[in-house]
Amino acid sequence: xxxxxxxxxxxxxxxxxxxxxxxxxxxxxxxxxxxxxxxxxxxxxxxxxxxxxxxxxxxxxxxxxxxxxxxxxxxxxxxxxxxxxxxxxxxxxxxxxxxxxxxxxxxxxxxxxxxxxxxxxxxxxxxxxxxxxxxxxxxxxxxxxxxxxxxxxxxxxxxxxxxxxxxxxxxxxxxxxxxxxxxxxxxxxxxxxxxxxxxxxxxxxxxxxxxxxxxxxxxxxxxxxxxxxxxxxxxxxxxxxxxxxxxxxxxxxxxxxxxxxxxxxxxxxxxxxxxxxxxxxxxxxxxxxxxxxxxxxxxxxxxxxxxxxxxxxxxxxxxxxxxxxxxxxxxxxxxxxxxxxxxxxxxxxxxxxxxxxxxxxxxxxxxxxxxxxxxxxxxxxxxxxxxxxxxxxxxxxxxxxxxxxxxxxxxxxxxxxxxxxxxxxxxxxxxxxxxxxxxxxxxxxxxxxxxxxxxxxxxxxxxxxxxxxxxxxxxxxxxxxxxxxxxxxxxx
Amino acid sequence: xxxxxxxxxxxxxxxxxxxxxxxxxxxxxxxxxxxxxxxxxxxxxxxxxxxxxxxxxxxxxxxxxxxxxxxxxxxxxxxxxxxxxxxxxxxxxxxx
Numbered sequence: 001x002x003x004x005x006x007x008x009x010x011x012x013x014x015x016x017x018x019x020x021x022x023x024x025x026x027x028x029x030x031x032x033x034x035x036x037x038x039x040x041x042x043x044x045x046x047x048x049x050x051x052x053x054x055x056x057x058x059x060x061x062x063x064x065x066x067x068x069x070x071x072x073x074x075x076x077x078x079x080x081x082x083x084x085x086x087x088x089x090x091x092x093x094x095x096x097x098x099x100x101x102x103x104x105x106x107x108x109x110x111x112x113x114x115x116x117x118x119x120x121x122x123x124x125x126x127x128x129x130x131x132x133x134x135x136x137x138x139x140x141x142x143x144x145x146x147x148x149x150x151x152x153x154x155x156x157x158x159x160x161x162x163x164x165x166x167x168x169x170x171x172x173x174x175x176x177x178x179x180x181x182x183x184x185x186x187x188x189x190x191x192x193x194x195x196x197x198x199x200x201x202x203x204x205x206x207x208x209x210x211x212x213x214x215x216x217x218x219x220x221x222x223x224x225x226x227x228x229x230x231x232x233x234x235x236x237x238x239x240x241x242x243x244x245x246x247x248x249x250x251x252x253x254x255x256x257x258x259x260x261x262x263x264x265x266x267x268x269x270x271x272x273x274x275x276x277x278x279x280x281x282x283x284x285x286x287x288x289x290x291x292x293x294x295x296x297x298x299x300x301x302x303x304x305x306x307x308x309x310x311x312x313x314x315x316x317x318x319x320x321x322x323x324x325x326x327x328x329x330x331x332x333x334x335x336x337x338x339x340x341x342x343x344x345x346x347x348x349x350x351x352x353x354x355x356x357x358x359x360x361x362x363x364x365x366x367x368x369x370x371x372x373x374x375x376x377x378x379x380x381x382x383x384x385x386x387x388x389x390x391x392x393x394x395x396x397x398x399x400x401x402x403x404x405x406x407x408x409x410x411x412x413x414x415x416x417x418x419x420x421x422x423x424x425x426x427x428x429x430x431x432x433x434x435x436x437x438x439x440x441x442x443x444x445x446x447x448x449x450x451x452x453x454x455x456x457x458x459x460x461x462x463x464x465x466x467x468x469x470x471x472x473x474x475x476x477x478x479x480x481x482x483x484x485x486x487x488x489x490x491x492x
Numbered sequence: 493x494x495x496x497x498x499x500x501x502x503x504x505x506x507x508x509x510x511x512x513x514x515x516x517x518x519x520x521x522x523x524x525x526x527x528x529x530x531x532x533x534x535x536x537x538x539x540x541x542x543x544x545x546x547x548x549x550x551x552x553x554x555x556x557x558x559x560x561x562x563x564x565x566x567x568x569x570x571x572x573x574x575x576x577x578x579x580x581x582x583x584x585x586x587x588x
């Protein structure tokens with residue numbers, strides 16, 4: 001290869017790298033080395049990674065090169081990926097960005113990791129996040145903050161902030177994150193990358209450290225929509241280890257990468273556009289995106305999701321309730337941090353949890369414990385789960401009138417580091433457009449759709465009906481091919 | 493209904509957390525504001541509405557009862573803060 005091209009191997013997409021690997025123009029060893037060097041060079045500025053598995057990655061790259069030499073190449077063979085640090089990697093640290101799991105080495109792989117390994121993918125390392133995925137800015141990481149590659153004074157979004165930043169800054173070829181209330185889509189939007197939250201049950205949660213089990217879902221963050229389809233092909237599918245994964249055939253998502261939106265009906269949820277605090281730049285950019293879709297042949301209908309304004313309240317009851325139950329396991333007995341020299345068992349529990357969990361995690365455990373405690377259960381969890389039913393009905397009604405819903409991902413572009421840390425409720429309110437998809441279990445995708453006046457990325461959200469990721473990929477692909485936003489890179 | 497400092501201490505205790513005196517006011521205020529916001533749910537009429545705990549309809553995920561490989565004792569103990577004779581060690585629980 002020519003020298004100039006070689007120097008920018010890290011900037012390739014999955015499908016571009018695959019083509020070069022397949023035609024033997026590059027090797028996975030070269031590609032992986034190039035990405036590792038790029039991480040080494042720029043991650044001091046960004047802070048995307050919590051750990052880089054250099055030696056391990058180079059071994060995997062060499063194995064991939066052997067696979068390729070035997071003509072056993074698959075779409076992800078030899079492709080170096082970053083993995084959010086709450087997906088268990090056998091023999092390699094998985095911290096959830098929490099002091100309580102700082103020394104945890106999982107004795108098994110998450111199902112998605114086994115699938116990636118079988119496909120020949122390379123794991124570069126683990127990327128930063130809000131502790132236990134609780135947050136929208138990656139500022140709640142127990143390790144360090146991550147900066148937005150587009151403006152290093154701003155947050156990359158969260159909780160999959162490390163995933164989004166590593167994709168945007170070319171410190172990986174693609175990434176896996178997780179989304180409980182927008183944690184893939186929101187950072188994707190803030191960093192101008194593609195992020196998909198699949199339908200609940202599409203991707204196995206086995207080996208995903210649990211936050212809110214009825215909402216959590218693993219998904220890809222990538223440089224374009226084609227890569228999203230390629231990763232979805234590998235990670236999707238029923239898994240006997242996760243009884244909430246759904247026994248349903250997985251389509252070949254590449255088939256959705258076809259042009260033409262004629263006859264497509266796009267719903268505009270009117271409540272989303274009336275939301276207080278919707279930034280004028282975001283609003284104008286989304287309007288432009290809608291016009292592009294119209295030019296591509298889509299029709300628009302106004303739809304209503306009347307319970308949207310309760311999404312934040314419903315979510316911030318249900319998610320903390322599930323979290324308080326899930327996080328009870330971190331008691332210093334079987335794994336993770338244990339505080340030194342406790343005087344008795346109770347003291348061990350208390351000091352372990354109080355020193356091991358950061359403030360946001362403790363806050364949510366207290367809210368969840370309170371909402372589930374005797375006398376309050378009906379008023380909080382019971383009530384929220386009833387309103388959740390109404391929200392699911394809203395989506396069912398909307399999807400009778402349209403194929404996909406189009407909306408902003410966040411009310412405003414990425415905010416400044418430190419701007420909202422003292423005001424958790426204000427931080428929660430910025431999740432208004434993403435929470436509903438998790439509560440209803442429907443799939444959602446965020447794709448780059450423009451920039452604010454001060455050059456901050458803005459994302460476009462598409463939501464579909466259960467198990468209709470194909471439709472989202474198709475619409476996203478058409479939009480992407482008609483625009484060039486995904487090609488724009490931050491200058492670092 | 494406003495959550496009090498005593499309730500926070502009580503709930504923290506249920507969750508086996510310790511809130512230090514210095515941050516108690518701030519924690520109570522922050523959680524109070526969040527719960528107040530959550531009270532907006534009372535505006536919604538939910539009479540005769542079934543609650544949802546799981547958005548996808550799935551019932552009874554059965555599997556065959558067959559013996560398979562699982563974590564070995566060593567693997568299961570590999571992250572133990574303290575272990576002895578193939579078991580997790582915790583501070584003494586029963587008095588003599």
